[in-house]
């Protein structure tokens with residue numbers, strides 16, 4: 058006889074690292090009967106220690122773990138993205154039955170999710186991708202979650218997800234986003250925006266430290282003050298705190314001891330790759346990806362600074378001007394990410410609701426910011442808005458911040474200080490607000506050397522000119 062009384066858990070988590078363990082503890086806090094599995098015994102001990110108030114039990118034997126789950130079984134994966142997800146699925150498959158649900162909550166590439174949905178569907182298993190954001194603390198106390206795919210499966214776990222999500226105005230920061238791999242796509246773009254905002258903050262840090270000669274304490278005060286106003290955001294909040302953190306070993310500020318080579322796990326690069334594929338420019342995000350990569354050429358940078366001389370120029374800007382430039386550029390980073398979502402929604406038939414996305418990003422996630430309320434309101438007025446710059450309220454904000462943005466960027470360019478994200482953001486704005494670009498010349502050049510043809514502004518049709526016959 059089946060040992061029915063042993064099947065006592067509503068949900069099982071695979072991967073009890075930073076995210077999985079904390080999300081499981083969050084679920085247990087909300088009263089759900091949940092359990093976890095990890096191949097690493099240390100992680101199970103950690104789960105049981107941290108979850109002792111809930112008698113949380115963990116497993117290192119996957120068969121025992123699966124046998125304890127209520128049917129249909131619901132499994133959440135929070136293991137490193139890539140081949141590990143496939144190997145966990147391969148281990149699970151012989152232990153599961155038709156109708157069971159696997160939710161991949163890691164940062165998987167959306168094309169992998171598409172493939173897995175198809176593969177598992179053939180076996181009668183439900184699979185859906187769900188991006189999660191908020192880091193360790195978010196997972197523990199309320200993340201933002203971006204599920205997409207199999208709606209029937211989503212509805213089985215909806216109550217759990219809504220209970221553990223961050224709340225803004227009592228609304229949970231989770232909602233079903235759309236079919237296919239839309240959940241993982243939206244999370245990827247979230248991370249692209251995250252890269253852009255982090256890069257902009259890092260460039261501000263460079264200006265404050267090198268261009269204005271501010272101490273870490275002064276930099277802390279600037280970020281702290283900004284975080285109390287229109288720029289309020291999670292990323293500024295944690296950035297301010299970083300400048301107060303002491304390294305006990307050296308009794309110096311830890312930030313000064315950290316090597317200036319930025320690493321990444323790939324989601325920013327994927328966002329840029331997809332934007333090229335969809336021919337939808339997101340230059341601020343691209344610069345953020347590229348500048349992390351450039352930072353890794355440390356020894357080359359050191360030798361070239363020796364060759365060209367250290368730039369000690371001071372930058373003539375005020376903190377208020379800098380704040381405006383950051384606000385302008387941050388708005389553009391969100392606008393570019395949302396524009397990519399609009400394009401992807403059309404291309405992949407995701408039928409994304411941009412208002413819903415803005416709504417679930419207002420709390421719990423890494424890119425939460427008070428400006429997300431403005432974004433939410435813009436889509437509230439017009440959910441078919443093609444680009445955030447098309448919203449009249451956002452236009453008013455942009456107009457009142459453009460002058461200072463130009464001033465900061467010109468000052469940095471004149472001082473020879475690299476600000477790739479700021480500079481490309483302004484150029485993006487200037488180009489996007491230009492009705493007639495010089496691109497007619499590119500068409501003429503293409504037609505000249507390759508007979509690629511062109512269209513005309515005065516009549517319809519496709520044309521070719523005999524350029525060698527110059528009159």
Ligand SMILES: NC(=O)C1=CN([C@@H]2O[C@H](COP(=O)(O)OP(=O)(O)OC[C@H]3O[C@@H](n4cnc5c(N)ncnc54)[C@H](OP(=O)(O)O)[C@@H]3O)[C@@H](O)[C@H]2O)C=CC1
Pocket residue numbers: 071072073074075076077094095096097100135136137138141144145162163164165189190191192193322
């Ligand atoms: N950290 C963050 O802020 C965020 C992370 N994510 C994503 O969530 C996912 C998990 O991230 P995170 O929790 O940080 O990663 P961790 O490395 O902290 O945790 C992953 C856990 O999975 C375990 N694991 C690896 N392989 C297997 C396997 N075959 N079977 C069972 N367990 C296994 C690991 O064990 P071992 O270490 O022994 O290999 C580890 O305990 C990733 O896709 C990540 O990109 C998403 C949002 C935020």
Ligand SMILES: O=C(CO)[C@H](O)[C@H](O)COP(=O)(O)O
Pocket residue numbers: 164189190191192248251320321322323324325423
């Ligand atoms: O998804 C996340 C936050 O939203 C993860 O923290 C992710 O690892 C961040 O990306 P990277 O490691 O490339 O900086």
